[in-house]
Structure formats: structure tokens, C-alpha cells
Amino acid sequence: MPSARRVRRALAAAAAPAPFADARVIGLPRALMAYRLGAKWRAFFEELGREVRVSEPSDRGVFERGQALSVDECCLASKLFLGHVDALAGEVDAVFVPSLSGSDALHTYCTKFQALPDLVRSAFALAGREVRVLDALLAEGGAEKDERASYVELAARLGATRREGERAWRAACRAQRDRDASLARAQAELVAASSRLPRAERPLAILVAAHPYVAHDPFVAGPVTDALRAAGATVLFADEFDHARATRRSHDFSATLPWIVNRELVGAVLELHDAVDGIVLVSAFPCGPDSMTDDAIALCVKGRPVLTLTVDAQSGTAGVETRVESFVDILTYQRRGGYLNG
Amino acid sequence: MAEKNLGAEPRATVSLREGESRPTLLRRRRARPDRHSRKRVAFMHYGYYDVAFQYFTEHVLDADYVRMPAPTRRTLEIGSEHSNDYVCAPFKHILGDYVEALEAGANVLVQFTGYCRLTYYGELQEMILRDMGYDDFEMLNFSFVSGRPFKDYVAYCKKVVNPNLSVAAGVANMLVLLRMVKHLDAYNDYYLANAGFEVEPRSFERAREAFFEDMRCCSTMADVDQAFRRGMDALRALPTSKPERPVRVGIVGESFTAADPASNLEIERKLLSMRVELARTLNITNFILRYSEENARRSAAPYVTYDMGPTSSLTISAAKRYIEEGFDGVVHVKSSGCTPEIDCMPPLQRLARDYRAPILFLTYDSQTSDTGLDTRLEAFYDMLAMRKERTI
Numbered sequence: 001m002p003s004a005r006r007v008r009r010a011l012a013a014a015a016a017p018a019p020f021a022d023a024r025v026i027g028l029p030r031a032l033m034a035y036r037l038g039a040k041w042r043a044f045f046e047e048l049g050r051e052v053r054v055s056e057p058s059d060r061g062v063f064e065r066g067q068a069l070s071v072d073e074c075c076l077a078s079k080l081f082l083g084h085v086d087a088l089a090g091e092v093d094a095v096f097v098p099s100l101s102g103s104d105a106l107h108t109y110c111t112k113f114q115a116l117p118d119l120v121r122s123a124f125a126l127a128g129r130e131v132r133v134l135d136a137l138l139a140e141g142g143a144e145k146d147e148r149a150s151y152v153e154l155a156a157r158l159g160a161t162r163r164e165g166e167r168a169w170r171a172a173c174r175a176q177r178d179r180d181a182s183l184a185r186a187q188a189e190l191v192a193a194s195s196r197l198p199r200a201e202r203p204l205a206i207l208v209a210a211h212p213y214v215a216h217d218p219f220v221a222g223p224v225t226d227a228l229r230a231a232g233a234t235v236l237f238a239d240e241f242d243h244a245r246a247t248r249r250s251h252d253f254s255a256t257l258p259w260i261v262n263r264e265l266v267g268a269v270l271e272l273h274d275a276v277d278g279i280v281l282v283s284a285f286p287c288g289p290d291s292m293t294d295d296a297i298a299l300c301v302k303g304r305p306v307l308t309l310t311v312d313a314q315s316g317t318a319g320v321e322t323r324v325e326s327f328v329d330i331l332t333y334q335r336r337g338g339y340l341n342g
Numbered sequence: 343m344a345e346k347n348l349g350a351e352p353r354a355t356v357s358l359r360e361g362e363s364r365p366t367l368l369r370r371r372r373a374r375p376d377r378h379s380r381k382r383v384a385f386m387h388y389g390y391y392d393v394a395f396q397y398f399t400e401h402v403l404d405a406d407y408v409r410m411p412a413p414t415r416r417t418l419e420i421g422s423e424h425s426n427d428y429v430c431a432p433f434k435h436i437l438g439d440y441v442e443a444l445e446a447g448a449n450v451l452v453q454f455t456g457y458c459r460l461t462y463y464g465e466l467q468e469m470i471l472r473d474m475g476y477d478d479f480e481m482l483n484f485s486f487v488s489g490r491p492f493k494d495y496v497a498y499c500k501k502v503v504n505p506n507l508s509v510a511a512g513v514a515n516m517l518v519l520l521r522m523v524k525h526l527d528a529y530n531d532y533y534l535a536n537a538g539f540e541v542e543p544r545s546f547e548r549a550r551e552a553f554f555e556d557m558r559c560c561s562t563m564a565d566v567d568q569a570f571r572r573g574m575d576a577l578r579a580l581p582t583s584k585p586e587r588p589v590r591v592g593i594v595g596e597s598f599t600a601a602d603p604a605s606n607l608e609i610e611r612k613l614l615s616m617r618v619e620l621a622r623t624l625n626i627t628n629f630i631l632r633y634s635e636e637n638a639r640r641s642a643a644p645y646v647t648y649d650m651g652p653t654s655s656l657t658i659s660a661a662k663r664y665i666e667e668g669f670d671g672v673v674h675v676k677s678s679g680c681t682p683e684i685d686c687m688p689p690l691q692r693l694a695r696d697y698r699a700p701i702l703f704l705t706y707d708s709q710t711s712d713t714g715l716d717t718r719l720e721a722f723y724d725m726l727a728m729r730k731e732r733t734i
Contacts, residue, residue, distance in 0.1 A: 071687045073679070073705065099648040104489045105461055111651035115685035118646050122688035126695070137648060256485040258461040286428040288681040292462050295426045299469050310428075 021159030027092035029084030035212035043175035047168035058219035103142035209238035210282035241268035285312035379504035384443035431677035592664030595675035651682025
């Protein structure tokens, strides 16, 4: 009977809704956690047979688009995120905007990452723009089975079966692991090579401790790393370090620090403390987690000079360059035995 | 039965014995040990909940409570001097409170835990205080036992405050405490709805002070219930002149700033003095004791689909409910840099646009001057009153 068949088909559609089965090109905004988990997400969608388009690196144009869409008080990184979503909105079938949830009160992400899908939808609705958001709740950093289930659910919404979803998740994890490991290995080799040099010839090693989406974004911390390199220093990144080892080490620092990413950074700062000459903390104004963690690092981590930089988009790069240059000068003099012996 | 016993032998007799009287019960060999701890426990200022904090200290922890006077300008100045510029304002208020409490002789400071920066408040504040040179204190920081079983909470309280703590009495009194919090919040709801229309100036405020003092003296469930009944009777007996259609405003926002008069520059008193009927869903009863995030989120649909942060679902669902119930306006109160509440603003703006309802967004930092706030509130009130006149 045709009507019974129709009912059955409707029920099947309701049981396995795949509203994004038609989305062939998925946009990945190059902002926020894409710097940390981008390899995973990219591999996941590619395994499911989608084309992934990553937005171009941030520049002033992206920032201005983002700022027009955001509330003034938002942090710089989230304004950039909205700018990247806007840049992708017309070009792809759906923009991937996940909501990340931690497992409990002591293993969380900044609440911004939880709110992103709703934030993007509201911001675009207010601006009267169209955007198709592929949203998902990802249990990232929680128990493995929760994480897998959340990815399988995302795959189901793209029209994949459970088996396909699990395979894609495994491939995604592998890709992310490989990327993290290769970055960590490269950095460890850099540290080892530098320590083999005679003391006088060793370049200054400066550790940049910042969220990955701050440290590697050319618009945010780009001027800082450029200035450090121009001054002849070797730049190390706290996020290019073995994450598991850093997280373990961070328990020496704090029992209640709730943010997973900040834990990785703090742990890496402690682990690399002896191998570097100075530490630069960079945060995007006004970053909630950093407003507290930077204070704690300044109070607790002694023995290496610390420079705290807060970046916002209003300022030119001259101020940052001056501060970085003077920091490097001080370290250079210190290595030669103080100003009097320089 | 009675007829049957008539004329029968008496079953028992009572006789008086000569000599000195004897106690009916045998005296204990050993006096019961005094379980009270002499630790002096202090909390932050948080609205009217210091009554509950005192009960928690005296009847659950069984220790001394350091009752602090209302915070002053100095409190906030100390707090902001020793914290990062762009940390959220509650951190600064609480740090100032702690310094003043330590100066008043407290040696245990209590800090709660949450789902935002609040989780890390306790540890960082302890670091800052020790760095300032205060070292004769301990922190009862519930973040350390967050998400752990109940016995860990007990063990932690025993370790920090009172090793002789009676768990049985503590649990029983905890139930009284929860009842007390519910009563305090219910009282405040009535107060906010009616205090704007008092006939005799400050009569509601005086009644409320008396109620808090009454509540402070309670120790049992019956005491708490009776104090609440007395307080509500006194409040209801006060004369009011409520107009037919008063201007009604709902307050939503961040859990600390929206509920603490010292942090929000007494926004409630200011609005009440303009003869406004107020409502604030955000209190401990609604946010902690009876809170269901999923339900709040469902009622906030379609503006929210995910859990956006600790108070986000409550904020947006409450604002939506106020608007649907015909409130004239909503005030969104938050501290500067509060990420979850900043993320609530786009959904709230969308709500305001869809329902054509006015929402006033207020951001508080560690400022001490309230002239700017007065102007904004007056303008908001005028706008609401004019809108009200034009509509039927």
C-alpha cells in the first residue's frame, strides 16, 4: 500500500536523520580549536568522502568581518572565528562549527567553545546573513567511548553508517596523533641540537606559551614570533610538545586548573623550563582562561624571565616589537653575565 | 473497659520517699566531648546569603563564623589592586572580601566551585593571598573535591575545619540549610515584586533586615519555617499602593554580579525606588537546588541548542519567559569579560528583535561610581513607561 510505504519511509527518515547527507564541501574555519584539532577534523571528513576547505589565514579583512558580526566584548580569537565562518559561508555547503564539552568540571574547555554553534547562528541571524552550520557536540578529551560515540553521531548526520563513522573516527585520531607527534619530535630535535652547541654559540631559546590558535595565527601572535626570530632567537612553542606528558606534569603546578589546553601549556612550560632562556606568554585580549593562568604562572614559575603580552587588534605592531626586542636584549646581556660585563 | 476496671485493684501506686532527691537518669561517666572547632571561618559577600553561610559554619561545620560588615570602596580597591586587570569582577570583589576577613582574624576562607573561571578562583586567590604575606590561613576550596563522592567532601571539611565534625548532625542541618535558602529566596521574590510600591519609605527594607536577623537565630527546621512565616506575615502586612499596571522588569545575568548588590551597584534598590515590579529567577534555589539545565535549554529553544556555559541556559530561558509573560523589559547584568554571559548576548539580542522587547545590557567592572548607571536606568525606565502608556 502506498500510504503504508510512505509512513515507513517517514519513520526511517526520522530514525536516522541525515540532514547533511547532501553537503559535499565542508568548510573548516582556520581559527580557535582548528589549530589544535584541525588535522583530526580534516581527516574525519575526508574519510567520509567530503571535500574539506580550510579558510585562508587570518588578516585584517577577516578580523573586520568578524568584528562586525560580534559583540564588542568578545575576545579577539572569537571575533576572528566569526570572520572565518563569514569568509567560508558562501563558498561551501556547510561550515563545521563544533561545540566542545569537557568531561567534568575539572576537565573543560573555555565556555566559548561550548557556545560556538549557537553564537554563530545568532550572530548571522542578527546580521541577516545566511550560513549553513554543521554543528555537533563533541566529547573531546573525555572518555574514549564518549568521544567515539559523538563522532559516530556526527557521521550519521552526514549520512554515514555506524561502521563508516567509526572508521573515520579512527583515521581522524591517527592523523591527529601523527601530526602532534611529528611537531613534538621536530621541536625536541631542535632543543637537543641547540643543547649540543657550545654554550657561547647557542642561540637564545625563547618559549612562546599561548593557545595554539593564538601562537600560530599570523594576525594574533605573528608579529611576536616574527620579532623574536628577527632578533635572532630560536622560537619554541609550548603547544608543540607531547600533550599527555605535559598534562601529567601540570598536576605539579595545580590541582584545580580546569582548562585542558591551559594544562598542556603549563605542563610544557614546566618541562621545557630548563631548556629555554626566557618565556613569552601571549594571550588574545580578553582571554578568560589566560587572565588567571598567566597570573598563576607569573607567581609560581621562577628562575626564567617571563614576558606577558596581551594582543588585541587595535594596536599596531610597533609596541609589540619594542617590548620583544628589549626582552631579547635583556636576555642577551644576562647570558654574558649582566650589563656590567656586556 | 472503664466499667470493667471499676472497683478493681489499682495497677500502680505512687509514693513519696523521704530524703534528698535523686536524678532520674544516671550521670555520664565522661562528659560528651565538645565537637565545636575554634577555627574562624569566613565567606565572601554574596547578596543576602551570609545568613545561610553563617548557618553552614555554625551548624554544619560546627565552627566560629566571622561576620563581616558590608563591603566598602576599600574592599574592591584591595581586590583589584592584587588581581589581573581583565579577570572577571567577582574575582576582585571576593579577593577584597578575603583580605578584610583575614584582617578581622579569620583563618579559614571558603570558596566554591563552578563550571567557568570560578573553578580556579580558590587556588589562584590562595596563591595571591600567600604572596601578599598572609600565611596563617587555610582555604576550604570545594574545587579540590569537585565531582568526587560525598565522603570526600566530609573528609575535606574535617581535615580543614573541624576534625570532630558530627556527620549525622551535619547532614541533618544541611537539610535545614537548604530549606533556609529556599525561604530566603522565596522571601526575596516577594520583596522584589512589592517593595517598589511601599507607602512608608524604607518599611520593606526594615522588615527585611528584621527577617534576616530572625533567620540568623534559627537552628532547627521548625525555627526556620516559623521565622519564614513570621517574616512573610510582616511583609504582607505592610501597606502598599500598587498601580493597576505597574512597570515590570526582569533581571537576568551572571550568577554573582546579578545577585550581589555590592557588585551590581544596588541595581535592585535603584529600580525599586522607581516603582518597578522586579523579578529575578537567578538565585540559589532556581540555579542550584531545582535546576535542570536540559529543561531550561528546551524552554529557551530555538535560541539555544547546546549547553553554552554555567548560567547561559538559565539566563536565556528566564529572559524569554519574562518577555512571554508580558514583562516590560529585561536587564542583563554581567561582569566585564564574563565569557559565558557575553556569549548569551547574541541570542538575547535575537530574542529582543523577534519579540520587539527592550533588553538593557549592563557590564560591570571594578568601578565605584554609579552615576552612569543611574542615567541609564532612568532612561530605560522612561522608555518602558512611555511604551506602556501607548499600549493597552
